[in-house]
Amino acid sequence: xxxxxxxxxxxxxxxxxxxxIGPECVESAMRIIEATGAPIDWEVRHAGASVFKQGIASGxxxxxxxxxxxxxxxxxxxxxxxxxxxxxxxxxxxxKLFETYGNIRPVRELPGVKTRYSxxxxxxxxxxxxVEDLYxxxxxxxxxxxxxxxxxxxxxxxxxxxxxxxxxxxxxGRRSVACATKSNIMKLTEGMLKRTFEAIAPEYPDIQAWHxxxxxxxxxxxxxxxQFDVIVTTNMNGxxxxxxxxxxxxxxxxxxxxxxGNEVAIFEAVHGSxxxxxxxxxxxxxxxxxxxxxxxxxxxxxxxxxxxxxxxxVTLESGVLTRDVVGDANAASTTAYTDAIIANLGKRSANxxxxxxxxxxxxxxxxxxxxxxxxxxxxxGVDVFVEWPGDPASLGRSLEAIAEGTPxxxxxxxxxGTKVYPSVGAITDCVDHWRCRFVLRDEHNGADLNDAxxxxxxxxxxxxxxxMHVEKLPEFxxxxxxxxxxxxx
Numbered sequence: 001x002x003x004x005x006x007x008x009x010x011x012x013x014x015x016x017x018x019x020x021i022g023p024e025c026v027e028s029a030m031r032i033i034e035a036t037g038a039p040i041d042w043e044v045r046h047a048g049a050s051v052f053k054q055g056i057a058s059g060x061x062x063x064x065x066x067x068x069x070x071x072x073x074x075x076x077x078x079x080x081x082x083x084x085x086x087x088x089x090x091x092x093x094x095x096k097l098f099e100t101y102g103n104i105r106p107v108r109e110l111p112g113v114k115t116r117y118s119x120x121x122x123x124x125x126x127x128x129x130x131v132e133d134l135y136x137x138x139x140x141x142x143x144x145x146x147x148x149x150x151x152x153x154x155x156x157x158x159x160x161x162x163x164x165x166x167x168x169x170x171x172x173g174r175r176s177v178a179c180a181t182k183s184n185i186m187k188l189t190e191g192m193l194k195r196t197f198e199a200i201a202p203e204y205p206d207i208q209a210w211h212x213x214x215x216x217x218x219x220x221x222x223x224x225x226x227q228f229d230v231i232v233t234t235n236m237n238g239x240x241x242x243x244x245x246x247x248x249x250x251x252x253x254x255x256x257x258x259x260x261g262n263e264v265a266i267f268e269a270v271h272g273s274x275x276x277x278x279x280x281x282x283x284x285x286x287x288x289x290x291x292x293x294x295x296x297x298x299x300x301x302x303x304x305x306x307x308x309x310x311x312x313x314v315t316l317e318s319g320v321l322t323r324d325v326v327g328d329a330n331a332a333s334t335t336a337y338t339d340a341i342i343a344n345l346g347k348r349s350a351n352x353x354x355x356x357x358x359x360x361x362x363x364x365x366x367x368x369x370x371x372x373x374x375x376x377x378x379x380x381g382v383d384v385f386v387e388w389p390g391d392p393a394s395l396g397r398s399l400e401a402i403a404e405g406t407p408x409x410x411x412x413x414x415x416x417g418t419k420v421y422p423s424v425g426a427i428t429d430c431v432d433h434w435r436c437r438f439v440l441r442d443e444h445n446g447a448d449l450n451d452a453x454x455x456x457x458x459x460x461x462x463x464x465x466x467x468m469h470v471e472k473l474p475e476f477x478x479x480x481x482x483x484x485x486x487x488x489x
Contacts, residue, residue, distance in 0.1 A: 001072055001262065001263065001264075001265070001362070002072065003071070003072060003073060003299060004070050004071045004072065006041050008041070009039060010039040010040055010041040011039060011040055011041070011073070011299050011301075012041050012042075012043055012070070012071045012073075013040055013041070013042055013043070013071055013073045013074070013075055013295070013299075014043050014044075014045055014064070014067045014068050014070075014071045014073065014074045014075070015030070015042045015043065015044045015045070015074075015075050015076075016044075016045055016046060016047050016048075016064065016074060016075070016076040016077060016079075017044065017046070017077050018047075018048060018076060018077020018078050018079050018273060019048045019049045019050070019077070019078060019079055019080040019273040019275070019278075020078060020080060020272070020273025020274050020275040020277070020278045021077075021078070021273060021274045021275075021277050021278050021283040022048075022076075022077020022078045022079070022273055023077060024278070024279070024281065024283055024285065024334050025077055025078075025269065025283060025285040025287070025288035025289075025334075026075060026076075026077045026288055028285035028288065028289060028334060028335075028337075028338040029075065029285065029288045029289045029291070029292035030042065030075075030292075031338055031342065032289060032292070032308055032311075032338060032341055032342055032345075033292055033296070033304065033308070035342045035345060036304040036307050036308060036345060037304070038296060038301045038304035039301075040296075040299070040301070043067050043070075043071060045061075045063060045064040045067045045068075046061065046064060047059055047060045047061070047064050047076075047079055047090045047094065048079030048080055048081075048090045048273075049079070049080040049081075049273075051064075051090070052081065052090070057088075058088060058090065058093050059079065059081065059088070059089075059090030059093060060090055060093050060094060060097070065097065068094075068098060068264060068266075069098075069264075072263060072264050072265070073264070073265055073267075073295060073298065073299060074094075074264070074265070074266040074267065074268075075267050075268075075288075075291070075292055075295055076094070076266055076267065076268040077268070077269075077273075077288065078091075078268065078269060078271060078272050078273040078274075079091050079273065080272070080273040080275065088137070091268075092135065092137075094259075094266060095130055095131060095259050095266065096131050098261055098263065098264035098266070099131060099261045099262070099263065099264070100130055100131070100259035100260055100261040100264060100265065100266055101129065101130050101131050101157065101160050101161060101164075101260070101261055102127060102128070102129070102130055102160070102161055102164040102258075102259070102260040102261070103126075103127070103128040103129075103130040103238060103242075103257060103258070103259055103260075104125060104126075104127055104128075104164075104168065104257060104258040104259075104260060104294070105125065105126045105127075105128065105238075105242040105245070105246075105255065105256070105257045105270060106124070106125040106126075106256065106290075106294075107122060107123075107124060107125075107126075107245045107246055107248060107249045107254070107255060108122060108123040108124075108249060109121060109122045109123065109249055110249060110250060110254060110313070110316050111313055111316045111317035111349065111351070111352050112316040112317055112318075112319060112321055112325070113249065113250035113254065113316060113321070113325055115247075115248065115249060115250055117225060117248050117249070120224075120225065120226050121226045122225045122226060122245075122248050122249055123226075123229075124225065124228040124229055124230065124231065124245065125168060125172070125174070125229075125230050125231070126231050126233070126238055126241060126242040126245055127161060127164060127165040127168060127230060127231065127232045127233075127238075128161075128232075128233060128234075128235060128237075128238020128239065128242060129157055129158075129160075129161040129193075129233070129234050129235045129238065130161075130235060130238075130259055131157070131235070132152050132153060132154060132157045132235060133151055133152065133153060133189075133234045133235035133236050134149055134150075134151050134235065134236050135235045135236065135239075136150060136152045137149075138150040138152070140468075140469075142385060142387070142433055142468045142469060143387045143431075143432050143433050143468070145431060145432060145433075146431055146432065146433040148469075151186070151189050152189075153188075153189040153190070153192050153193065153234065154192075154371065155192060155196065155371040155372050156365055156366075156371040158192050158193045158196035158197075159196055159200065159363070159365055159371070160363050160365050161193075161232060162179070162193070162196050162197050162200050162232060163200060163363035163365070164232075164260065164360075164362070164363055165177050165230050165232035166200065166201075166203075166204045166207055167360050167361045167362070167363065168230060168360055169204075169207050169229065169230045170204070170206070170207065170358075170361075171357060171358045171359060171360040171361070172355055172357055172358075173355060173356060173358075174207075174229040174230055175207065175208055175229050176207060176208035176209070176210065176228075176229040176230065177201075177204075177207055177208070177209050177210075177229070177230040177231075177232060178209075178210050178211070178212050178217070178228060178229075178230070178231050178232070179193065179194060179197040179198075179209070179210070179211045179212070179231075179232050179233070180211075180212050180213070180214045180217040180231050180232070180233040180237060180241070181193050181194045181211070181213070181214060181233065181234065181237070182213065182214050182215070182237070183211075183213075184213055187483060188481070188482075188483060189234075190234060193232075193233070193234055194211055197209065197211065197232065198211070214233065214237045214241070217231065217233075217241060218240075218241055218244060221241065221244055221245060221248070222244075225245070225248050242255070242257075242270065243255075243270070246270060250324075250325065251324060252269070252270050252271035252272075252287065253271065253283075253284035253286055253287055253322070253324045253325075254284070254286050254287055254290070255269065255270035255271065255287050256269060256270070256287050256288070256289075256290035256291035256293070256294055257269065257270050257291060257294075258291065258294045258295070258298065260298075260360075260362070262362050262363070262364075265295070265298050267291040267292060267294055267295040267298070268288070268291055269287030269288045269291055270287060271287055281333045281334045281335055282322070282323050282328075282331065282333060282334060283322070283334050284322035284323070284324045284325070284334075284337070285334055285337065285338065286312065286322075289308065289312060289341070290309070290312065292308070293305045293308050293309050293312075296308070297357050297359075298360075300359065302357060305357070306354050306357075307345050307346065308341070308345070309354045310344075310347065310348050310349065310354055311341045311342070311344040311345045311346075311347060312341055313349045313352040313354070314344040314347045314348070314349050315337070315340045315341045315344050317349050317351065317352065318340070318344075320332050320336070320337055320340040321337075322334070322337055374476040374477045375477050376475075376476070376477055376478065377474060377475065377476050377477075378447075378448040378449075378474070378475050379448055379449040379454075379472045379473060379474055379475075380439060380440055380449065380473050380474075380475055380480075381408065381411070381437060381438050381439035381440060381449060381472075381473040382408070382437075382438050382449065382454055382457070382470060382471065382472055382473060383435050383436065383437050383438075383470065383471040383473065383482075384435075384436045384438065384457075384458065384461055384467050384469075384470050385433065385434065385435055385436070385467060385468055385469035385470065385471075386399075386434045386436050386461070386465050386466065386467045386468075387432055387433065387434075387465075387466040387467070387468060388432055388434050388465060388466075389432050391430075392413050392415065392420040392421040392423070392430065392434070393421060393423070395413060395421070395434060395436070395465075396410065396413055396421035396422065398464060398465070399413070399436055399438075399461070399465075402457075402460045402461055402464065403438060403457065403460075406453065406456065406457055406460070407440055407441055407444045407447075407449070407453050408438040408439065408440060408441065408449070408453065408457055409438065409439060409440075409441050410436065410437070410438055411437045411438065411439045411488075412437050412485060412488050413434050413435065413436050413437070414434070414435045414437070414485035414486075414488070415428055415430040415431065415433070415434055415435075416428075416430075416431065416433070417435075417485055417486055418485060418486045418487060419485040419486060419487035419488045420434075424487045426487060435485070436461075437473070437485075437488075438457060439473070449472070454470075454472070458470065
């Protein structure tokens with residue numbers, strides 16, 4: 001990644017102060033970095049609530065986009081999406097605009113911050129895929145009472161996040177990477193991450209690789225978090241368990257993160273804007289400070305990064321703590337806490353250490369949109385999604401009659417994933433959203449369903465029923481590219 005160097009020889013960083021408590025936290029981190037003498041310069045830009053109120057629906061103005069495109073590195077405070085302004089989260093917009101595909105969220109036990117897990121040695125990193133999955137945000141109301149959200153998982157996205165997880169483990173001297181998925185249920189989407197992980201793991205023989213179902217991962221994180229070193233997972237799963245892991249070490253006030261892409265990196269705390277505490281000089285800025293430490297390492301400023309991390313450890317160990325840890329009576333203000341860290345620069349704790357970090361080698365994956373090329377492919381049928389207010393038997397008989405004389409036959413109808421026609425004797429509380437699966441008749445076995453026959457079927461269906469969605473049923477290299485309903489043979 002190329003960084004922007006100013007005429008004075010400093011590395012230029014785009015700073016987005018953010019909303020609520022954001023400006024106080026970011027100011028704290030900037031003061032500490034400047035106290036180290038690290039060659040960093042700042043370009044302040046804005047996003048979030050104030051931008052939404054200007055009528056910019058994305059929450060990200062053009063001058064901010066241009067600054068990030070130039071500097072390639074961002075230190076960002078939390079952003080708010082106010083009710084009544086904007087449509088998408090400005091946080092998500094920034095991550096997607098610059099393809100920051102990897103969200104890195106480290107947590108470790110800290111001195112002076114007492115939790116139920118103190119003394120257990122919690123020190124792990126969640127590596128979360130950051131731009132696809134359900135966070136693609138592609139949703140539709142398919143009937144007035146049934147909503148759909150598309151869960152998009154790509155082979156390319158899986159490869160990038162898996163390689164990033166292994167490279168991070170190597171850079172930080174970690175021993176193992178666990179891949180956490182829900183592939184026992186979502187065998188094509190979550191299963192793609194598992195299969196990609198298992199294919200790539202042998203390239204890293206120095207790293208122990210193992211798979212765990214995501215719900216068991218959450219269970220094990222509560223039961224014995226010290227068993228984990230690096231966890232790689234999909235976007236939604238990572239969002240949830242990274243908040244869980246922050247609770248193990250004292251809360252979101254101590255949870256930094258990095259959004260990593262091959263071109264741009266955005267560093268921010270995990271926590272939100274907490275507007276009720278804004279301007280009161282009481283907030284814990286540690287998460288943003290540690291995010292800035294991650295930023296310095298990304299910029300190659302390892303000495304300054306280590307100095308700040310050591311100073312944070314010494315400060316916490318000395319008992320200088322903010323209100324989220326010790327309550328209001330004995331709490332240090334945001335500025336006093338920052339001053340203490342600056343005063344402790346150059347000091348080392350006798351009891352707490354800092355890892356020996358090395359640069360992360362970012363994955364180099366082809367930018368070609370096609371990541372998988374099958375040797376053979378064909379379409380063997382089609383799922384037509386129909387809105388129907390009646391019972392499955394009546395709908396089934398109607399669709400069987402509609403398909404007469406076509407190359408397709410009705411195989412089954414499911415409701416919310418459970419086969420309801422032909423009846424298997426199950427008890428299903430149906431809604432008005434039916435997946436109607438048509439497949440090629442036996443005499444057409446081995447053929448490839450053409451679009452003309454598919455469209456002819458749709459016209460017949462549309463003459464009698466309201467349909468809202470259609471999915472072809474593909475086979476790639478002889479393997480089905482679709483799943484069966486519960487109860488489907």
